[in-house]
Amino acid sequence: MVRTHSFKQFFATALSLAVAGLPISSVRAEQVNITLAGADCGNLVFWRNIPQMPTASLSAVGGSINGKIYAAGGLDANANPLSLTQVYQPLKNKWSSAASMPDVRYGGAAATLGDKFYVAGGWTRSPPLPNNNLWAYDPKTNAWETRSSISHLSACGAAGVINGKLYLTTPCAGSGPYQPLLDVYDPVTDQWTRLADSAKAHSDAAVGVIDGKLYVAGGFDGAVINVTERYDPDTNAWTTLAPMPIAVNLATSIAQNGLLYVFGGSGAGATNKTVQIYNPDKNSWKVCSLSRYTLPIQTRGVAGVAYGFIFAAGGGKDTSLQPASTGFSVLPLPSLP
Structure with a gap:
């Protein structure tokens, strides 16, 4: 031992x-x-606080490149939009700053495509409508570049990368009702293409790519929903899957080791302190009951994977617009549900 x-x-x-x-x-x-969470979450599952983010953020976008975790934009403690980029280096156990985005942004979508970190859409509050920008951050040059804009306004969505292309859902496309839109971006041609709509609009949903397919779970379409859908780029079609045990939106999520992990979230006016895990091979969900401790990040955080660990940062502990926790935590991966 x-x-x-x-x-x-x-x-x-x-x-x-x-x-x-x-x-x-x-x-x-x-x-x-x-603090161990119990056998229902695997052989060894825990949250462990490590250095706090330099700036508290809510509704930022995040991802990982070359063993580093990136958190861009979000809202600060006064609900002001941010443009800063914060970087966590696990091997040095510390945070640093990278070049800021071209403008403030929160509530967008992000994904790592090749060796660059892409941020699509989001809000600025001025004007009070979504944006259609696409920005790419290159860690080699520590610089952001502007790519082709989305053909429509986009916010509250989710993004994933399949076969070198960026797939983006758009539930918030303006001041109208929630939308089930899906677009794909090709970095080679720098062009966007509209794809098949999902069955439901999934605002602020959980998302992950597993075996070349895009999984979207939960979210909001006028009410918090537990609907899970899978998009297959080979057929340009969506399939409705087993529903989430607990309907949530504003959760932190990530796909790793063939599973979709959904941390916390909000539903029915209250925050959720569980981890929900979806297994596509079994088309089934499992709830990790974390009653023995408080989940550090319950809503609107970011997540990334480095060295086989899931990292989650930022977010808050309630449904308000206040980032209640700047702590950063790490979770070794649970066993298969």
């Missing part, structure tokens, strides 16, 4: 074990003051 005495030492030990192909569970979690 491996013993560790600090998170930095724990992470270094766990990482070295993972690289060597040994189980992370051989690390003594209790030696670093880690």
Whole structure:
């Protein structure tokens, strides 16, 4: 049994074990003051606070490139839109700043495409309508570049990358009702193409790409919904799947190891402190009951994966527009549900 005495030492030990192909569970979690969540979440599941984000943010967009976690834009503690880009480096266990976006932005969608981080659409509050911008951040040059605009306004959506193309849902396309729009962006031609509409509009939904298909779960279409849908680019068609056990929107989500993880979220006027995991092979959901501790991030956070760990940052602990927690946490991946 491996013993560790600090998170930095724990992470270094766990990482070295993972690289060597040994189980992370051989690390003594209790030696670093880690709270276990229970057997229903896998062999070793915990949240562990590490350095806070320099600037608290809500409704930012995030992702990971080359072992670093990026969080761009969002709303600050006074509900002002941000343009800053914050970067977490797990191996150094610290945050740094990167070049700011061309303008303030929150509530957009983001994904890593190749070696660049793309941000699509979102709000600025002035004017009080979504935008149709597409920006790409290049970590090699620490610079943002403007790419072709979306053919319509877009916010509250979700993005995923399949076969080198960026797929974007658009529930908020202006001042009208929620929309079930889907578009695809080709970075080679720098062009957008409209695709088949989903069955439901999924505002602020959970999203992930698994085995070349786009999964969208939950969200809001006038009410919080538990609908799960899958888009297949080969057929340009959507399929409705097993519903989420708990209907949520504004959750933090990520796909990893063939599963879709949905952290927290909001539903029926209250926040949710669970992790919901979808297994596409079984078309089934599992709820990780985290009653033994408080989920650090319940709404509007960002997530990324580095070195086999899921990282989640920012967000808040209630349904208000206040970022209630700037803490950053790490979750080793649960076993299959």
